[in-house]
Amino acid sequence: MKNESKNTEMVLVGGSAGSLQVILEMIKKIKEKLNFPIILVLHRKAHSSNILQTLLQQFISTEVLEIDDKTDIKKNKIYIVPADYHLLFENKKTMSLDSSEKMNYSRPSIDVTFKSAAEVYGKNLVGILLSGANADGVEGLSYIKKNNGKVWIQDPETAEVDYMPKHAAEEVKYDLLIKPENLADYINQL
Numbered sequence: 001m002k003n004e005s006k007n008t009e010m011v012l013v014g015g016s017a018g019s020l021q022v023i024l025e026m027i028k029k030i031k032e033k034l035n036f037p038i039i040l041v042l043h044r045k046a047h048s049s050n051i052l053q054t055l056l057q058q059f060i061s062t063e064v065l066e067i068d069d070k071t072d073i074k075k076n077k078i079y080i081v082p083a084d085y086h087l088l089f090e091n092k093k094t095m096s097l098d099s100s101e102k103m104n105y106s107r108p109s110i111d112v113t114f115k116s117a118a119e120v121y122g123k124n125l126v127g128i129l130l131s132g133a134n135a136d137g138v139e140g141l142s143y144i145k146k147n148n149g150k151v152w153i154q155d156p157e158t159a160e161v162d163y164m165p166k167h168a169a170e171e172v173k174y175d176l177l178i179k180p181e182n183l184a185d186y187i188n189q190l
Contacts, residue, residue: 008036008150008190009124010094012117014121014140016043016109016132018160022180023130025058027078029184031131032074034062036190041113043106044083053080060175069097088112089120114140118147121186125149126190128183132164141172152176152186 015023019042021035030038044052046118056078057064064078066070071079085097086108103109114137127144129137131154141151145172151174156166158179169177178186 004190007124007138008126010121011038011126011128011190012041012111012114012115012188013038013128013130014041014114014137015130016110016134016136016161016164018131018133019154021160022154022183024056024059025054025180026184026187028064028088029188030036030060031188032061034086034187036075037073037077037079038187039079039087039113039117040065040079041081041087041108041110042111043108043136046084046107056080067095071095074100081113083108084111089114092120104134106134106136108180109141110137111140118144118149121149125190126152126187128152128154128178129163129165130154131159131161133161134164135167137164138168138171141168141174145173150175152178152183154183155179158165 016097053064054097055065066080067081084107086098127141145151153163153168153174156162
C-alpha cells in the first residue's frame with residue numbers, strides 16, 4: 001500500500017450519525033506532519049456552532065480549520081465543512097461553498113463533495129465513509145472509484161449506525177474495509 005499511496009493529495013472523510021467518536025479516535029493518532037489535507041464532511045444541524053473545530057483541535061497540534069468560501073487548500077491541515085453548505089473543489093488550490101438544495105436530506109452532502117474532489121484529484125484521492133443513517137456518500141464513493149481513487153469504508157459491524165457503511169460496502173468496490181482503531185494507522189501510511 002505504501003508505494004501506491006505516496007501520491008495521495010487529499011483524504012476525505014464522510015460521516016453522519018455515530019461517526020464523531022471514530023473521528024475523535026482518528027484525530028488522536030494522526031501523525032504530526034501529513035503531506036496532504038484531511039477534509040471532514042459531517043452531517044450537522046443547519047445552524048450548529050463551530051464547537052467541532054474547538055473539540056478536535058484539543059487532540060492534535062495540526063491546525064483544524066472550518067472552511068470559508070474560497071479557502072486555499074494546504075497540506076498538513078484538517079478542514080471541516082461548515083454546517084448547511086456543500087463543499088466543492090474548483091481546482092487543487094481552492095475550495096468553495098455552495099448552498100444549493102440538499103442531497104440525501106443533507107447539506108453538506110458527502111456525495112457532492114466526494115464527486116467534486118474525484119473530478120479534481122482522480123487517482124490521488126482517498127475517500128473514507130464512516131457510520132451513518134442514510135445513503136449519502138455511496139454515490140460519491142462510486143465516483144471516486146470510477147476516477148481511480150481509493151475507497152475505504154468503515155466495517156459496518158463496527159459502526160454505531162451501520163446503514164451508510166453497509167450500503168456502501170454492498171454497492172461499491174472498496175479498497176479497504178476498516179475498523180475504527182486502524183483508521184489513523186492507514187492514513188499515517190499514506
